[in-house]
Amino acid sequence: MALESEVIGxxxxxxxxxxxxxxxxxxxxxxxxxxxxxxIRASAAKIIAANRKDxxxxxxxxxxxxxxxxxxxxxxxxxxxxHSVEEVxxxxxxxxxxxxxxxxxxxxxxxxxxxxxxxxxxxxxxxPNVTIDAGALCFKAGNAAVLRGGxxxxxxxxxxxxxxxxxxxxxxxxxxxxxxxxxxxxxxxxIMKQQxxxxxxxxxxxxxxxxxxxxxxxxxxxPHFDGLCHTYVDRAADLKMAMEICVNAKCSRPSxxxxxxxxxxxxxxxxxFLPAFAARMKAAGVELRGDxxxxxxxxxACAASDEDWDTEYLDLILSIKVVDSLDEAIAFIERHxxxxxxxxxxxxxxxxxxxEREVDSATVYVNASTRxxxxxxxxxxxxxxxxxxxxxxxxPMGLNELTTYKYVIAGNGQVRG
Amino acid sequence: MALESEVIGxxxxxxxxxxxxxxxxxxxxxxxxxxxxxxIRASAAKIIAANRKDxxxxxxxxxxxxxxxxxxxxxxxxxxxxHSVEEVxxxxxxxxxxxxxxxxxxxxxxxxxxxxxxxxxxxxxxxPNVTIDAGALCFKAGNAAVLRGGxxxxxxxxxxxxxxxxxxxxxxxxxxxxxxxxxxxxxxxxIMKQQxxxxxxxxxxxxxxxxxxxxxxxxxxxPHFDGLCHTYVDRAADLKMAMEICVNAKCSRPSxxxxxxxxxxxxxxxxxFLPAFAARMKAAGVELRGDxxxxxxxxxACAASDEDWDTEYLDLILSIKVVDSLDEAIAFIERHxxxxxxxxxxxxxxxxxxxEREVDSATVYVNASTRxxxxxxxxxxxxxxxxxxxxxxxxPMGLNELTTYKYVIAGNGQVRG
Numbered sequence: 001m002a003l004e005s006e007v008i009g010x011x012x013x014x015x016x017x018x019x020x021x022x023x024x025x026x027x028x029x030x031x032x033x034x035x036x037x038x039x040i041r042a043s044a045a046k047i048i049a050a051n052r053k054d055x056x057x058x059x060x061x062x063x064x065x066x067x068x069x070x071x072x073x074x075x076x077x078x079x080x081x082x083h084s085v086e087e088v089x090x091x092x093x094x095x096x097x098x099x100x101x102x103x104x105x106x107x108x109x110x111x112x113x114x115x116x117x118x119x120x121x122x123x124x125x126x127x128p129n130v131t132i133d134a135g136a137l138c139f140k141a142g143n144a145a146v147l148r149g150g151x152x153x154x155x156x157x158x159x160x161x162x163x164x165x166x167x168x169x170x171x172x173x174x175x176x177x178x179x180x181x182x183x184x185x186x187x188x189x190x191i192m193k194q195q196x197x198x199x200x201x202x203x204x205x206x207x208x209x210x211x212x213x214x215x216x217x218x219x220x221x222x223p224h225f226d227g228l229c230h231t232y233v234d235r236a237a238d239l240k241m242a243m244e245i246c247v248n249a250k251c252s253r254p255s256x257x258x259x260x261x262x263x264x265x266x267x268x269x270x271x272x273f274l275p276a277f278a279a280r281m282k283a284a285g286v287e288l289r290g291d292x293x294x295x296x297x298x299x300x301a302c303a304a305s306d307e308d309w310d311t312e313y314l315d316l317i318l319s320i321k322v323v324d325s326l327d328e329a330i331a332f333i334e335r336h337x338x339x340x341x342x343x344x345x346x347x348x349x350x351x352x353x354x355x356e357r358e359v360d361s362a363t364v365y366v367n368a369s370t371r372x373x374x375x376x377x378x379x380x381x382x383x384x385x386x387x388x389x390x391x392x393x394x395x396p397m398g399l400n401e402l403t404t405y406k407y408v409i410a411g412n413g414q415v416r417g
Numbered sequence: 418m419a420l421e422s423e424v425i426g427x428x429x430x431x432x433x434x435x436x437x438x439x440x441x442x443x444x445x446x447x448x449x450x451x452x453x454x455x456x457i458r459a460s461a462a463k464i465i466a467a468n469r470k471d472x473x474x475x476x477x478x479x480x481x482x483x484x485x486x487x488x489x490x491x492x493x494x495x496x497x498x499x500h501s502v503e504e505v506x507x508x509x510x511x512x513x514x515x516x517x518x519x520x521x522x523x524x525x526x527x528x529x530x531x532x533x534x535x536x537x538x539x540x541x542x543x544x545p546n547v548t549i550d551a552g553a554l555c556f557k558a559g560n561a562a563v564l565r566g567g568x569x570x571x572x573x574x575x576x577x578x579x580x581x582x583x584x585x586x587x588x589x590x591x592x593x594x595x596x597x598x599x600x601x602x603x604x605x606x607x608i609m610k611q612q613x614x615x616x617x618x619x620x621x622x623x624x625x626x627x628x629x630x631x632x633x634x635x636x637x638x639x640p641h642f643d644g645l646c647h648t649y650v651d652r653a654a655d656l657k658m659a660m661e662i663c664v665n666a667k668c669s670r671p672s673x674x675x676x677x678x679x680x681x682x683x684x685x686x687x688x689x690f691l692p693a694f695a696a697r698m699k700a701a702g703v704e705l706r707g708d709x710x711x712x713x714x715x716x717x718a719c720a721a722s723d724e725d726w727d728t729e730y731l732d733l734i735l736s737i738k739v740v741d742s743l744d745e746a747i748a749f750i751e752r753h754x755x756x757x758x759x760x761x762x763x764x765x766x767x768x769x770x771x772x773e774r775e776v777d778s779a780t781v782y783v784n785a786s787t788r789x790x791x792x793x794x795x796x797x798x799x800x801x802x803x804x805x806x807x808x809x810x811x812x813p814m815g816l817n818e819l820t821t822y823k824y825v826i827a828g829n830g831q832v833r834g
Contacts, residue, residue: 019751023774096774102796108785110795115777117807200807218633220808241830248832334436356825357440357513360532368525368828377833378527378824379519390534390617390821391637392809404807407795408773411785413658415665416794 003183007191010179011146011198014119017176018144022116024173026093029140032171033089036136039163040082047078050159051128058152066255070126071153081132081160084382088136091381094399095142109410114403116142118200121192121219122384125150125206131160134203134384135178139168141402144177146199148192150206151184158182186213193217203397205385222392224385226338227257228312229370232329232355234346235266239273241367242345246277248369249343251284255314257386258341258373262309263320264329267293270322274298286316293322309336326351330358337361340388340395341370362388362395420600424608427596428563428615431536434593435561439533441590443510446557449588450506453553456580457499464495467576468545475569483672487543488570498549498577501799505553508798511816512559526827531820533559535617538609538636539801542567542623548577551620551801552595556585558819561594563616565609567623568601575599603630610634620814622802639809641802643755644674645729646787649746649772651763652683656690658784659762663694665786666760668701672731674803675758675790679726680737681746684710687739691715703733710739726753743768747775754778757805757812758787779805779812 040047051073058068099112120143122134131147138145149157161180169175181188189210192199196218204210205224214221231249233242249260265273270293278298281288288294289308290301301320308319309332323329333342343365344355352366363373373396375383380398387393393401457464468490475485516529537560539551548564555562566574578597586592598605606627609616613635621627622641631638648666650659666677682690687710695715698705705711706725707718718737725736726749740746750759760782761772769783780790790813792800797815804810810818 019775019777022777104794104796108789216633216635220637238830244830244832252833352827358436360436360439361823363824363826365826366828368826368831369833371833372525372826372831377521379521394821395824404811406778407780407812409780409782409785409789410769411783413655413661414785414789415661416669416786416788 003185003187004191006183007181007188008195008198010181011119011192011195013176014144014146014179015198017174017179018116018119020174021139021144021177022095022118022142024142028171028173029093029142030089032167032173033085033136033140035170036132036164036167037082037085037089039167040078040085040132040160043159043163044075044078047073047156047159048075050155053155054153063152067126067152071128073128073156077129081129084129084133085136088140088382091140091399093140094403099405106414107412108414111408111410112405113408114400115406117402117404119144119146119198120402121146121148121199121202123148123189123192123202123204123206123210123214125210126152128153128156128160130205131157131180132164133382135161135164137382137384137399138402139173139177141399143402144179146179146181146192148181148188154182154184189213193219195219203384221389222397223388224397225388226312227259227340227386227388228261228310228336228338229258229341229343230262230264230333230337231260231343231345231370232264232333233266233269233273234326234329234344234348234351235268236348236351237269237273237345238347239269242273243277243280245343245345245367245369247280247284249371250281250286250318251316252369252371254316257312258370259314260370261311261313261319262336263318264332265294265320265322266326266329267322267324270294271297274320281318284316286318288318288320290320291322294320312338326354330355333359338388340386341365341373343368343370362386420602420604421608423600424598424605425612425615427598428536428609428612430593431561431563431596432615434591434596435533435536437591438556438561438594439512439535439559441559445588445590446510446559447506449584449590450502450553450557452587453549453581453584454499454502454506456584457495457502457549457577460576460580461492461495464490464573464576465492467572470572471570480569484543484569488545490545490573494546498546501546501550502553505557505799508557508816510557511820516822523831524829525831528825528827529822530825531817532823534819534821536561536563536615537819538563538565538616538619540565540606540609540619540621540623540627540631542627543569545570545573545577547622548574548597549581550799552578552581554799554801554816555819556590556594558816560819561596563596563598563609565598565605571599571601606630610636612636620801638806639814640805641814642805643729644676644757644803645678645727645753645755646675646758646760647679647681647750647754648677648760648762648787649681649750650683650686650690651743651746651761651765651768652685653765653768654686654690654762655764656686659690660694660697662760662762662784662786664697664701666788667698667703667735668733669786669788671733674729675787676731677787678728678730678736679753680735681749682711682737682739683743683746684739684741687711688714691737698735701733703735705735705737707737708739711737729755743771747772750776755805757803758782758790760785760787779803
């Protein structure tokens with residue numbers, strides 16, 4: 001009960017801050033953002049000190065290199081956070097923007113106007129820059145935010161959240177507009193997901209445990225979950241281009257959701273493409289797992305199990321499938337993709353057109369790497385992450401995706417007949 | 418278990434029909450719609466015969482006039498259904514429409530393209546035209562639809578659903594793309610709301626019982642629920658205009674969600690406005706319930722209880738509140754509105770601007786009747802209803818609101834640095 005009142009208390013403060021936040025002017029919000037960027041730079045030493053406590057705990061717990069790497073802040077990363085806040089300040093304010101406007105025959109002027117969503121709860125893991133990025137984006141879009149980071153980054157997150165609260169206060173805004181929940185009890189999420197009156201949207205960024213914890217949530221969820229991405233090398237592919245795209249999609253950052261997990265190859269070019277590609281993968285330290293036809297061409301690949309086609313490795317592992325046709329490639333991708341990002345490499349315009357239409361993923365690429373699925377790369381200036389939802393927002397999430405709209409109708413006495 | 422397999426069987430058929438439906442051409446969809454309009458006209462006598470069975474049951478059950486009125490089909494209403502289907506055919510196909518396009522500095526061309534949502538389940542009550550309107554809209558937007566109408570209109574709905582299936586089949590499309598569930602067991606809804614793999618979105622149109630039945634649904638819901646609408650007559654209102662707007666908002670169709678339930682009046686004009694308005698209400702047979710200040714001016718009004726301010730009458734009843742200021746009016750509306758439609762009548766541009774910004778409702782009117790909150794009046798050509806949600810779509814729902822989007826990215830070998 002103590003935990004429940006603690007969580008509900010925090011959410012109630014955020015809800016109370018939301019109406020004023022929704023009406024904050026662009027100048028007020030940008031001034032708070034500039035305060036925040038300054039405070040991040042001025043507090044670099046303290047941020048690093050807080051981060052060291054998290055790193056010590058991670059090391060005591062025997063955490064691995066990739067985990068520690070994601071958790072670590074250094075002066076370059078702190079500068080990057082400050083810079084990202086300035087970039088959010090420089091972005092146009094979405095609130096009040098007119099999406100569409102029409103005048104009806106009866107003279108009514110109908111404007112569809114962007115407005116904040118309300119209270120957004122971000123539940124995230126590990127990387128502490130999410131505290132700054134998500135906090136800054138949510139309040140630039142006029143929302144109140146509730147941030148609930150992972151326990152592994154607690155010290156760093158709590159310090160950064162205090163900087164946000166101070167920046168809001170210095171800017172004349174309510175510090176509760178970005179409320180940080182520092183209690184790391186797992187039960188916190190169970191309490192949060194029941195608060196339909198206090199939270200308008202939960203944005204979870206994390207792995208399977210978080211997905212499981214939020215199942216059946218009465219509060220709407222905009223999941224940022226799985227990335228099981230494919231690249232299909234068509235028979236009409238430029239094989240040199242295919243090579244660079246596949247190497248980039250697999251190797252440039254294997255631990256992130258937009259990296260390639262499965263390569264699909266048309267049988268007509270498999271014998272020409274796979275041996276050289278396998279050599280590049282070997283050089284990059286990538287373990288290969290293939291179907292029977294792949295293994296005939298690449299004997300060093302081990303046999304892929306049924307499970308492999310549905311596994312997001314997030315690691316230097318790649319599964320390879322040889323197909324007879326574009327149809328088979330599309331059907332295979334539709335069955336196994338997490339629908340985040342899938343690519344075709346082809347010089348055949350008709351094959352490209354079919355792939356674009358028939359692969360039902362948030363981002364569908366023709367002749368480019370799936371690694372571009374990212375708010376910065378899309379030109380959104382910043383992102384809370386990448387939505388794997390079909391409703392409300394799909395793919396990279398920027399400021400606009402953190403808003404809803406209302407219709408404002410101006411009349412001069414119209415009544416309905 | 419028999420019921421569960423029946424419902425899951427129907428949903429599975431709809432899910433299987435969805436991918437082909439998503440790729441249906443505009444010509445295919447419009448041809449099916451034209452078949453449907455023709456079939457509705459050709460079957461008018463049979464539709465009326467089916468409808469008579471529903472009307473007989475309603476009469477046996479001792480249903481009231483308004484209920485029977487909503488349920489009844491006659492030749493004019495059947496012609497209106499056929500015409501509405503033709504209007505949906507005439508609307509532009511949303512699928513494939515490019516919402517935004519940009520070219521990134523690296524040459525990637527990013528297009529945000531409208532695509533169908535997938536499988537939409539409509540759960541609705543009483544009016545049988547919803548079967549035709551929702552079915553036609555869902556499949557024009559490339560979705561598969563599952564229709565679950567109320568038991569009171571079962572015969573009519575089932576007959577109309579058969580016409581849709583036949584029209585799809587004649588048009589070379591899969592009749593399962595609009596699947597009707599004829600089992601009226603209440604448990605059907607409980608089974609449906611658990612099928613996160615089979616349904617992408619539930620659109621419920623109905624009253625409190627339906628709202629209650631869908632609470633905590635794991636399948637996302639786009640509710641079409643309460644309409645507790647206000648009109649605020651400001652001290653700077655043109656009182657003649659205010660009179661016509663208020664009479665229209667209350668009396669033109671009191672049983673629908675966009676009609677006015679509460680009038681809010683600035684004290685400075687209350688004595689001038691209310692007596693004449695009360696006389697008009699009396700003439701129209703409207704019962705008045707007021708706060709103390711209202712009752713000093715309109716003694717025939719009975720006392721409004723706390724409950725009145727939160728009651729959607731959907732009837733010839735109106736509650737009236739006198740306020741001291743625009744601030745009080747906005748705060749009162751924010752507290753009691755269902756946030757569907759609220760209006761201000763004022764000649765003061767600054768008051769209008771504040772009301773527009775600060776009243777957080779799906780549709781906010783200045784100097785017009787709330788009765789315009791309707792897809793047809795907004796120029797959408799047709800509607801599934803009016804969303805009372807903040808996420809995905811808010812207010813009147815037309816074809817665009819039944820879609821989502823994906824990003825299609827065209828490159829020429831780009832890889833991420």
